[in-house]
Amino acid sequence: MKQEKRHKLQLFYDILCAIEEDVMHNEVAKPTHIQHFTRLSYDKMMNHFDELEGKGMIHRVSGLIAITGKGKKFIEQYDQLINLIESAGL
Amino acid sequence: MAMLDPNVLNPYVLLDPAVAPFLGVIITSVSVVASLLISRYFFRSYTFSGFGYLLGLPVGFAFLGASFVFEMAGVLYIANPILHPAFFWIQMSLQSEALALIALSYYYRNSSGGPGQLMGRNILVTALPLMMVTIPFIVPTAALVAEPYFNYAGLADLSFYMRIFNVAVIAYIFRTTIVSLVRAANIKLLYVPAAFALLWLEQYSLIIAYFDNSVMAFVGSAAARLAGLALFAYIMHSVSSRRKMEIEARKAT
Numbered sequence: 001m002k003q004e005k006r007h008k009l010q011l012f013y014d015i016l017c018a019i020e021e022d023v024m025h026n027e028v029a030k031p032t033h034i035q036h037f038t039r040l041s042y043d044k045m046m047n048h049f050d051e052l053e054g055k056g057m058i059h060r061v062s063g064l065i066a067i068t069g070k071g072k073k074f075i076e077q078y079d080q081l082i083n084l085i086e087s088a089g090l
Numbered sequence: 091m092a093m094l095d096p097n098v099l100n101p102y103v104l105l106d107p108a109v110a111p112f113l114g115v116i117i118t119s120v121s122v123v124a125s126l127l128i129s130r131y132f133f134r135s136y137t138f139s140g141f142g143y144l145l146g147l148p149v150g151f152a153f154l155g156a157s158f159v160f161e162m163a164g165v166l167y168i169a170n171p172i173l174h175p176a177f178f179w180i181q182m183s184l185q186s187e188a189l190a191l192i193a194l195s196y197y198y199r200n201s202s203g204g205p206g207q208l209m210g211r212n213i214l215v216t217a218l219p220l221m222m223v224t225i226p227f228i229v230p231t232a233a234l235v236a237e238p239y240f241n242y243a244g245l246a247d248l249s250f251y252m253r254i255f256n257v258a259v260i261a262y263i264f265r266t267t268i269v270s271l272v273r274a275a276n277i278k279l280l281y282v283p284a285a286f287a288l289l290w291l292e293q294y295s296l297i298i299a300y301f302d303n304s305v306m307a308f309v310g311s312a313a314a315r316l317a318g319l320a321l322f323a324y325i326m327h328s329v330s331s332r333r334k335m336e337i338e339a340r341k342a343t
Contacts, residue, residue: 009139077138078138080135080329080330081135081138081139083329084131084132084135084326084329084330085135085144086274086276086279087278087279087281087282087325087326087329088132088147088267088282088325088326089196089266089267089268089270089271089279089282089283090143090144090195090196090199090270
């Protein structure tokens with residue numbers, strides 16, 4: 001089934017949630033796991049990683065990825081936004 | 091028995107003059123606070139996401155709040171032959187524009203314009219929002235240009251047509267929110283259509299008040315407006331606080 005095109009904010013949200021999920025289960029987040037969760041091509045995912053790192057939402061140390069406080073805040077805000085949009089019947 | 095003025099602009103004049111300003115201040119304060127609160131929630135969502143279609147909601151609710159202020163100003167300047175109709179004119183235009191902007195947000199969220207669509211539909215997709223936004227501005231302005239002095243009878247009739255427009259616009263929003271509710275199959279989404287139904291009832295009651303100068307119809311419209319806005323503000327507040335509680339619970343586990 002063809003997947004609907006995701007908005008950039010949603011892509012960031014999916015990536016950050018995947019990192020959180022991976023850390024919760026395996027204590028570390030690996031790019032291959034995140035790629036599996038987010039269903040993104042490796043190149044695109046690495047581009048998004050660069051962007052997220054530039055925005056201070058993740059940091060990478062020797063191939064492993066960790067989410068920062070700013071990244072967690074983004075997840076909260078995005079959750080809130082989606083809830084608000086859904087509740088408003090939009 | 092006193093004769094009824096057939097050209098009542100501000101329905102607060104139907105109330106006892108000793109009570110009208112006091113009641114007006116209470117109704118206006120609650121309405122303005124609720125409108126600005128709703129506007130603030132949507133504005134925060136807009137600044138975070140940058141989704142263009144969301145912009146109509148904070149602006150629309152802010153306009154709605156402003157229209158209530160002008161309505162109250164009309165009550166305070168009831169004896170002034172220039173300011174009273176002028177405030178009424180501003181209130182009427184702002185309110186219709188506000189509802190049109192809110193409807194626009196729903197329209198753009200749900201319209202799926204694409205290259206494979208029919209030309210007629212593309213024209214409709216472009217023209218309909220333009221019409222929705224320009225009518226509340228063009229119609230009252232044209233009426234004012236045609237008769238530069240404020241004609242009470244003309245304004246009263248114009249307010250009737252603008253309320254018909256408002257009723258149609260709110261009905262469109264109501265239909266859209268009901269479709270979202272059915273699609274999501276979530277009973278919690280019933281509150282928003284209910285809030286818009288109450289705002290529709292407010293406009294409908296004002297139309298009744300236009301025809302028979304009924305105090306009950308006006309009081310009913312004020313009650314429906316307060317209930318609608320309060321319900322909407324409550325939904326916005328509960329969505330935010332529910333999320334905060336969920337996040338706190340997630341952090342605790």
